[in-house]
Amino acid sequence: MRDLVAGVRYLGRGQRWVLTHGRWFGFGLLPALLTLVLYAAALAALGFWADDLATWATPFADDWSPPWPGLLRGVFAVLLWLGVLLLAVISFAAVALLVGELFYEKLSEKVEEAEGGLPDDMVEQSLWRELWIGLCDSVYVLGRALLFGVPLFFLGFLPVVGQSVVPALGFCVSGFFLTLELASVAMQRRGIDVRTRLRMLRDRKALALGFGVPLVLLFLVPVAAVFLMPGAVAGAALLVRDLVGEGGPEPAADGDEPAAAPAGTPYGPGGPHGVPG
Template sequence: MRDLGAGLRYLGQGQRWVLTRGRWFGFGLLPALITLVLYAAVLTALGFYADDIAAWATPFADDWGSVGRMLTRGAFAVMLWLAVLMLAVVTFAAVALLIGDPFYEKLSEKVEESEGGLPEGAVEQPLWRELWTSLTDSLYVLSRTLVFTVPLFALGFIPVAGQTVIPVLGFCVSGFFLALELTSVAMQRRGIPVRERLRMMRGRKALALGFGVPLALAFLVPLLAVPLMPGAVAGATLLVRDLTGTGTAADGDADAGAPGNRYGAQGSQAPPRPAAPHVQQPPPAQPGPYAQPGPYAQPPGGPYAQPPGGPYAQPPGPYPQQPPR
């Protein structure tokens, strides 16, 4: 539950970061707006042709009664549209990041600088190399998403569960992979490959779900994805700083970035904490005239040995003694 709340707070902190810096908020709007227009066109076309696709995909229903055929193909068309919508939610961020890679890269850098500095050993790549890496990573994430989306699509035909449990699982899957996609900008800066990113996110599923699921639900609202996209990139950058140990956890966890995280060694450039004031230690005691080297050690000559000259011998003073007459 703590990680779940931390993920949600990172999402809110990212939105607050861009809203208090209007220049960077506007900086990240254009790629998201272009992506929204493309996706709206695809989903609109799918809505017009969903019935034809359903008829093509269900030839076995041609000989059924009109009611059974209509219900089957209607359910197929709805499930198809919802499945494509879930994919659109996940891939929206990927396409927007691909279109606006230079914009979001710069935005993510500014977030890290405001939080203490870029990580040590940040990987610098040419623009074409960054675009190619983003494309291949996005295709990998999409393939992993389809592994879950296709079975969920089939399970959606189960009565009751297909209309209640399956959509919830679908949004959890969409939120997880959406968080994975949005963290790619800051992860690439650290040179972390996509398979390792997936392993890290699986290790803290609640953190990824707390960040990604509310964002996936918000992306369903028409036009809301555009203004949320810059803050989503900023929040994902803060999440990566927690995940790799280069920042402070949103919930104040002491174990964020704990030793054992192989990427925590690339710590931020934040100024170190002031050292504790130096405490003066008392000087060691000097051995006195009767200091013993051990608890039972005796002075030379035994415990009753007399000093030279007898017990009444006087030490030489400033006025020498006259010899007796």
Template sequence: MSEFGAGLAYLGKGQKWVARHGRWYGFGLLPGLVAFVLFAAALVALGFFADDIATWATPFADGWSETWRGVLRGLFMALLLVGGLALAVLSFTAVTLLIGEPFYEKLSEAVEESEGGAPDDAPRRPLWQELWISAKESLYVLSRALMFTIPLFFLGFIPLIGQTVIPAIGFAVSGFFLAAELTAVAMQRRGIAVRERLALLRGRKLLALGFGVPLVLLFLIPLVAVFVMPGAVAGATLLVRDVLARENEHERRQPQPHHPHQHPAFGLRKPEA
């Protein structure tokens, strides 16, 4: 199976897991419902004021003919709404995970226990510290995502490419960082810092995209994000377990470096000539 297909499979496995564990599914819905109400209100407000924002952002077009002024501001409004929706998709997971930190931590732990147990050396922190770390690392991931999404927003003004290639790239970027957000719960449990997590996912880009891009597309459908979020957390936990197990197995199979004067079997230094 390709890496992209494997990522998609983990998304399906997560949904199956919560379907078999109905109590945890209901438990995991609550944070998503709260976040959905907040984001829906923000997007409605953006749509209501989009015309005013477009007028404010393009004062140079005031002297244009009504047709061309309308085309420019209409395009700006469309891109503003698309950009707002993309930002909502990216930040929805971060905000939902922050609101639901205790919920998703317990859900992820339940998935780990059902698969053989969580790591024994998992760091134990008070809730306030977990929330602070999650907020700080989510802001870091969001800032990295904006480094791509802001240029893509302006590239969207390029005719043809801006309506075809750029949105496709945007979905890929959103999918990668969405996967980074969702795997954070299980990776934080293992003490893996945010930069290490991103580096690990960059090494498995297709796997991350296979998991994250379908979620981005699903999150574009109103309310769907709320219902797939518990399964997404479960699937991300399964993905982390398997990926790290393979990484560890790969490291164990690598020949261990030894000193040139060290005996390979006993670790003793050979006498100098």
């Protein structure tokens, strides 16, 4: 529970940081706005063609008596659009980070400088090298997300469970991988490869979910992703400092004791940053 609350706090601290540094907030809006326009066009196109896709994917229902073909295809179209929407939420951060590599890298660095300094073992790479690594890492993360997303899509057809438990699991999966994408900016700076990032967040699932799930829900609000993206990058930088043991104890709520970082973490300074999982 402590990690879950800490994740929410990092998200809030990131939003507060950019709001109190207005120049960096505006700096981070541009790539997110461009990405939103591209995604809105794609989702609108999917909504327009969803019925045709449902008919194409269910030819076996052509001979069914009414109203079953229409009911099946309606459910299929809705689940397809919702599934793609959740996938879009996960990939939105990845695409925005690729589009705004220079913007978000600089923003993340400024956050770390203000919160204790950049890591001593910071890895310097060319822009094209960073873009290539970011693209490969995003494809890897998207593939892992699909391993969960595809089964959840088909489980969505189950009565009751498909309309209650499955959506909740979908938000958790989306939140976890969204956190992984956003944390990649600060982790790549430390030379931590994508498999190690995944293992680090698996070890602190509650922290990742506390940060990512509220963000997924907020990203579903039209246009909200554009305004939340700079703060999400800032909050992820703070979260990474916690994960690698550089951030100190997480500030506690009034009346609580500070939450110390887990003892013996193998990811702090001197730990195996680049060891693949």
